[in-house]
Each structure stands twice: as C-alpha cells, then as structure tokens.
C-alpha cells in the first residue's frame with residue numbers, strides 16, 4: 261500500500277488546524293508529520309496534543325518531528341536551548357561556541373529523552389528524526405581543514421577514549437570516523453528511546469556528503485530500532501533534471517531499505533516552487549515510485565504558502581500534489 265504524507269506547522273489553534281487537517285485528509289494523505297519544536301514543547305503541548313488527536317480521528321497517522329530542537333535537526337525555527345544552555349553547544353576546532361547542541365552531550369540527550377516522552381504522551385505514532393547533524397561548514401575535503409565541529413569537552417573525552425590520543429585540531433580521517441560513529445550512536449540512542457516508548461522511528465538523511473552528516477548510510481539503516489529511512493532530494497528553481505535527481509536518491513534509499521528490511525521514504529519538494537514549475541512534482545513522485553518507493557511525503561502543507569519559503573502558487577502546488585497522491589492510491 262502506498263503511504264502519502266505532508267508536514268504541518270505554523271498553526272497552534274486547534275479549531276483552526278482542524279480545517280487544515282480535513283483538507284490534508286481530502287488531499288489523499290495518509291499521515292501528517294507535525295513539527296514539535298522547543299517552543300511547542302514549552303508553550304503549546306496541549307494544543308499539539310489536540311491537533312494530534314484530531315489527526316488520528318481523521319484516520320491519519322501522526323508523526324512528531326523535533327523541528328530545529330537544539331538546531332541539531334532540520335527546521336525553520338529557533339532554539340532556546342542553544343542560548344540558555346551554552347554548555348550543551350558544539351565547539352568549533354578553533355574554539356568558538358556554536359549555536360547548535362552537541363549530539364554527544366548527555367545534557368542534550370536528556371532533553372531529547374524528555375522531548376520523546378512528551379511527543380508520545382501527546383499521541384505520536386512515529387518519531388521523525390529529521391536531518392540530524394553536526395554544525396555544517398562548507399568543506400573542501402582536505403584533511404588539513406580546521407573549520408569543523410565538534411571539539412567540545414565531551415567530544416574530546418570520547419575521542420581520547422576511543423582513539424587513545426588527543427583529539428586533533430584538523431579534520432583527519434580519525435576525526436571523520438569519530439563524527440560518523442557519533443552520529444550512528446546518536447541515532448541508536450534516539451531509536452532506543454522510541455522503541456522504549458512503543459512507537460516507530462523514522463529518519464531523514466541530508467541528501468549530501470559532508471563530515472557533519474552521514475556518509476556511510478548503511479550503518480544507520482542497519483539499526484534494529486529504525487523502521488523508516490528516507491532522504492529529501494529537493495531540487496532548485498529551474499532545475500531541469502528533477503526526475504534523474506530524485507530518482508538517484510530514491511534508488512539509494514530503496515536499495516538500503518531492501519537490504520535492511522526497512523520502509524523507504526522520499527520527501528518531495530513542496531516549497532519554493534516557481535510559478536509554472538509545478539509539473540516537477542509529478543516528475544519527482546514518478547521517479548521515486550519507479551525506484552520502488554511506496555512512502556512519499558511532501559514538505560510542506562499547502563505549498564508552504566504561509567512562510568518565507570512559499571511557492572509562488574501554493575494552491576496549484578497543493579492541488580498537483582493531491583492529484584498525484586490520488587493517482588498513486590488508485591494503482592494496484
């Protein structure tokens with residue numbers, strides 16, 4: 261069976277959100293990825309709980325996403341943690357404290373434990389670990405590079421224990437290995453939390469190679485606690501090879517999903533779409549489907565027509581997506 265979803269954020273007034281959720285159900289979606297930011301956790305938990313309840317009452321599966329939490333996940337939102345809890349932050353190789361929490365810091369993991377419990381208490385059925393990463397600098401690939409993170413006290417101690425030497429100042433192969441190991445261990449921790457709470461875990465790989473994200477995607481795909489693996493191969497305005505671009509990413513995910521008995525998911529661009537380029541959406545969806553992907557999600561609801569990332573003609577984006585989703589469900 262094909263699964264079709266969309267992300268939803270920006271409205272924390274449950275009786276207003278109800279209209280949107282009905283529109284999502286009417287647009288042939290089967291699940292909704294609700295953002296659950298630090299701000300939501302602190303100020304809007306009850307409203308998010310009502311929105312999740314309404315989601316499920318409409319027969320839609322409810323996912324919750326640690327949107328921008330600690331800035332270590334994707335998300336167009338701010339983090340208070342990186343200001344209030346400076347000790348949790350990543351530190352660059354040159355010693356600067358960066359506005360992003362460290363994946364290795366026990367204090368950040370403690371926050372995420374509380375976040376996961378809150379999300380499941382509100383009715384989440386899937387926890388969506390979206391684009392986990394270390395601080396991202398542009399990289400030249402050279403081992404002498406000094407613009408990287410994290411070299412905080414926690415990371416230095418973990419590196420010393422693992423490699424029996426002080427953590428270098430440069431991005432050596434050992435440092436790259438350490439960062440990859442840290443990312444895998446972080447995901448293991450998150451998935452264990454989800455399983456302990458009785459829900460499914462999904463994750464989204466950033467779709468490019470960098471020492472701050474995953475390079476060996478198979479290591480995470482192999483985690484027993486991870487149920488759904490995906491990526492978000494978003495295309496740029498006026499990009500002409502959308503089907504090939506999305507198809508490559510979809511093949512990579514489909515291959516990993518088959519090898520590790522996971523569900524493969526592809527995210528479809530539904531923001532920043534230029535007027536007249538809505539036709540890229542069916543091209544992307546067809547490319548993912550042809551690669552064997554049966555779980556598709558779009559970022560975000562109604563062509564993102566309410567945020568600075570808005571599509572030029574959000575209604576047309578939304579209708580195009582709905583027509584694609586309807587056609588997928590009609591296939592046998």
Ligand SMILES: [Zn+2]
Nearest residue numbers: 362410412415
């Ligand atoms: Zn660190």
